[in-house]
Amino acid sequence: MRVHVADHPLIAHKLTYLRDKRTDSPTFRRLAEELMTLLAYEATRDVRVEPFEIETPVAPTTGIKLSNPKPLIVPILRAGLGMLEGMVRLLPSAEVGFLGMQRNEETLEAITYANRLPDDLSGRQVYVLDPMLATGGSMIDAIRFLLERGADDITAVTLLAAPEGIAAMETALADAGVPVQLVTGSIDERLNEVGYIVPGLGDAGDRLYGVV
Numbered sequence: 739m740r741v742h743v744a745d746h747p748l749i750a751h752k753l754t755y756l757r758d759k760r761t762d763s764p765t766f767r768r769l770a771e772e773l774m775t776l777l778a779y780e781a782t783r784d785v786r787v788e789p790f791e792i793e794t795p796v797a798p799t800t801g802i803k804l805s806n807p808k809p810l811i812v813p814i815l816r817a818g819l820g821m822l823e824g825m826v827r828l829l830p831s832a833e834v835g836f837l838g839m840q841r842n843e844e845t846l847e848a849i850t851y852a853n854r855l856p857d858d859l860s861g862r863q864v865y866v867l868d869p870m871l872a873t874g875g876s877m878i879d880a881i882r883f884l885l886e887r888g889a890d891d892i893t894a895v896t897l898l899a900a901p902e903g904i905a906a907m908e909t910a911l912a913d914a915g916v917p918v919q920l921v922t923g924s925i926d927e928r929l930n931e932v933g934y935i936v937p938g939l940g941d942a943g944d945r946l947y948g949v950v
């Protein structure tokens with residue numbers, strides 16, 4: 739699995755305010771979107787494109803457009819929704835599918851409680867969005883779900899990742915048979931005993947949308 743840490747000063751700057759516990763929800767939402775746009779730029783370096791002809795006011799030339807089938811963006815509900823706008827801003831013609839994963843706070847195991855995705859993902863490049871890669875359980879289950887439907891190129895995008903989650907992804911997806919990559923804003927120190935990323939930024943869903 740290819741892991742890319744997008745270490746850019748603007749990313750580190752936005753992450754600083756996301757981590758700060760004094761940052762309120764409206765500011766957190768805006769920053770998460772902005773950070774996602776910067777990560778999207780990195781994550782789409784290998785997006786599939788094809789040439790087509792245009793004319794400038796001066797001369798004909800060859801440009802590029804996104805290939806068909808268009809990429810699919812899959813935010814993992816609920817926290818991944820906070821990253822969606824930041825991604826579609828750069829890929830407005832992509833399609834969007836939804837996957838609801840919830841983890842049991844005691845066992846830390848993830849279950850799929852909702853999905854709205856095309857049945858057949860063959861030939862699709864898929865971008866899976868979740869702000870936090872902690873144990874990796876939710877992301878691994880989400881990616882397995884997409885692989886079963888035929889996705890043939892998967893990029894996971896997270897604001898933060900724990901080394902434990904990356905290791906779990908590498909082990910669980912070693913036999914995926916298709917390219918899987920992770921793009922993240924930072925690899926933090928570790929997980930604590932209740933599965934939170936340290937230093938992290940807390941519960942991303944709660945900070946985006948409140949405790950419900």
Ligand code: U5P
Pocket residue numbers: 814817841846848868869870871872873874875876877903933934935936938939940941942943
């Ligand atoms: N999560 C957080 N903050 C953390 C750790 C986990 O918000 O510090 C939430 C995220 O919402 C993410 C899920 O969707 O838990 C990932 O957990 P896991 O399945 O990787 O353990």
